[in-house]
Amino acid sequence: MSIAATVLDRIQRVTQAPKVSLHEPTFGGNELKYVTECIQTGWVSSVGEYVNRFERELAAYTGAAHAVVVSNGTSGLQVILELAGVRRDDEVLVPALSFVATANAVRHCGAWPHFVDSDPRTLGMDVDKLDAYLRDVTEQREDGCYNRRTNRRIAAVVPMHTFGHPVDMPALMAVAERHRLEVVEDAAESLGSWIGDRHTGTFGRCAMLSFNGNKIVTTGGGGAIITNDAALAKRAKHLTTTAKQPHAWAFFHDEVAYNFRMPNLNAAMGCAQLERIGQFIEAKRLLASRYAEAFRDVPEVSLFLERPGTTVNYWLQTLLLAPEVAPQRDEILTVANAAGQMTRPVWELLYTLPMYGTCERMDTPVADDLARRIVNLPSSPQLIPGVI
Numbered sequence: 001m002s003i004a005a006t007v008l009d010r011i012q013r014v015t016q017a018p019k020v021s022l023h024e025p026t027f028g029g030n031e032l033k034y035v036t037e038c039i040q041t042g043w044v045s046s047v048g049e050y051v052n053r054f055e056r057e058l059a060a061y062t063g064a065a066h067a068v069v070v071s072n073g074t075s076g077l078q079v080i081l082e083l084a085g086v087r088r089d090d091e092v093l094v095p096a097l098s099f100v101a102t103a104n105a106v107r108h109c110g111a112w113p114h115f116v117d118s119d120p121r122t123l124g125m126d127v128d129k130l131d132a133y134l135r136d137v138t139e140q141r142e143d144g145c146y147n148r149r150t151n152r153r154i155a156a157v158v159p160m161h162t163f164g165h166p167v168d169m170p171a172l173m174a175v176a177e178r179h180r181l182e183v184v185e186d187a188a189e190s191l192g193s194w195i196g197d198r199h200t201g202t203f204g205r206c207a208m209l210s211f212n213g214n215k216i217v218t219t220g221g222g223g224a225i226i227t228n229d230a231a232l233a234k235r236a237k238h239l240t241t242t243a244k245q246p247h248a249w250a251f252f253h254d255e256v257a258y259n260f261r262m263p264n265l266n267a268a269m270g271c272a273q274l275e276r277i278g279q280f281i282e283a284k285r286l287l288a289s290r291y292a293e294a295f296r297d298v299p300e301v302s303l304f305l306e307r308p309g310t311t312v313n314y315w316l317q318t319l320l321l322a323p324e325v326a327p328q329r330d331e332i333l334t335v336a337n338a339a340g341q342m343t344r345p346v347w348e349l350l351y352t353l354p355m356y357g358t359c360e361r362m363d364t365p366v367a368d369d370l371a372r373r374i375v376n377l378p379s380s381p382q383l384i385p386g387v388i
């Protein structure tokens, strides 16, 4: 059997269905009830009790002191970069291997992404390599860390927890402190992923979560900012809600701000989804062990599994092809998708996109290699019917 046929066979053994998508949301809980209540009471838009409740429950779940819900993850990331002090023409360190929104949010602040290589053990940024690189290319000046090549300030670093697998945050925090960088986490994919007993997104100054339709918890579209910094949370709420000063009837806005609110309708859905996150994660973790088992006798591929000391949400199941079968990746994708088993390659590396081609970057041999070897497998929690 060809490797493509073998991979398809093993996927089918696990999914046991003729047509399977990559990740589909599931709404078997209180979603309809809460959303209906919004419509019946008229509280569908920019204020409402579900907005407050979703923020409280997200803070409680992640252990962050504060949560501010927003219109989507990208807008949330833009705002927290700004609040972390990123200014026009600064540089911000981001992984070369990420969704385009990570870099876009940096550009929306007028700053420049500066790309970092991946760690093959986490799929996130390589912290040791980053440290060595910064020692090499930067110098400390009065107001922070400067790229000697471009003469621009490097203001922040944005670790992204790929498919739910955490970056080595304790190590990254030490490196960021050494080089005087703010840490803003892109935790879009890692709601329900932990390092020890600490939730991803609670290590840096602040973090963004996404509730887009394909994420583990969805509000249709939406996002959140989480932080332990009370002043930052207050600023984030103000800046994402048109900077309106609270008043019974007057419209006074005290700065140029954004309309990045999450509508109550979406927050209602988020509350219902969050009630079931435990089940979603249980199903996804079981799915990971079933894939790992199914692929055990296929030495050319392996399932990417959680590292000791971490608990991973397994948002997207990740198959890693051995280097010798990497050239067959497209054939594997073609065969599986044609047979109704939706599989996807990872994103194109960000520095290969036309708008980011001239940005600063370190050598990225590991990201280049991973980009050719990652195949995401069907990951919906409904694939484990006993749990969902």
Ligand SMILES: *Cc1c(COP(=O)(O)O)cnc(C)c1O
Binding pocket: 072, 073, 074, 075, 098, 099, 101, 102, 160, 186, 188, 189, 209, 210, 211, 212, 222, 223
């Ligand atoms: C989904 C995602 C985002 C963007 O979130 P939206 O809510 O779609 O704006 C950002 N970064 C990563 C890594 C993501 O996966």
